[in-house]
Amino acid sequence: MAKTDTLTVDQQKLVQAWTESLPTVLNASDKAEVKADEADANVIWVHIATAGHSFYSFDFKCTYVDSREVKVELIDVERDGRNVDERTDTIQTMVDDYVRHIHECAQLLQAVTNR
Structure with a gap:
């Protein structure tokens, strides 16, 4: 049986929905920016700056696997504009936390994405 549950939302509407919803699941002092991937309508980019x-x-790449689930990949971690080793326990804890928040946001947006 073929999987037919695909994302059918306009990418700009999706980015707008993420822009509005993501801050509600993050720490109040964190800043988030969401952008569309110009090459792939199923991908959004999430940039989170800590306070x-x-x-x-x-920087995270979020790919919609279907209308409900996102695959989240860490692309880059910087501190004060410089790349840092993301393998440290502190960074891994922060990454895990943000990935959880991103999945939480995807769950919140099912009303938008699951049509």
Whole structure:
């Protein structure tokens, strides 16, 4: 049986929905930016900047596997504009936390994506 559950939402509407919803699942002091992938309508890019003294920023590629599920890939971690080793325990804990929040946001948006 073929899988037919595909994402059929206009990408700009999807980006707008993510832009509005993602801050509701993140820490209040974190800043998020969501962009469309110009080459793939099933992909959005999420940039999260942490607040406080750490000045970390994270870039994630989020690919819709179907209308409900996103595959989240960490692309880059920077601190104060410089690449950092994302294998440290501190960074891994933050990445895991953000990935969980991104999946949480995808769940919130099922009303938009699951049509």
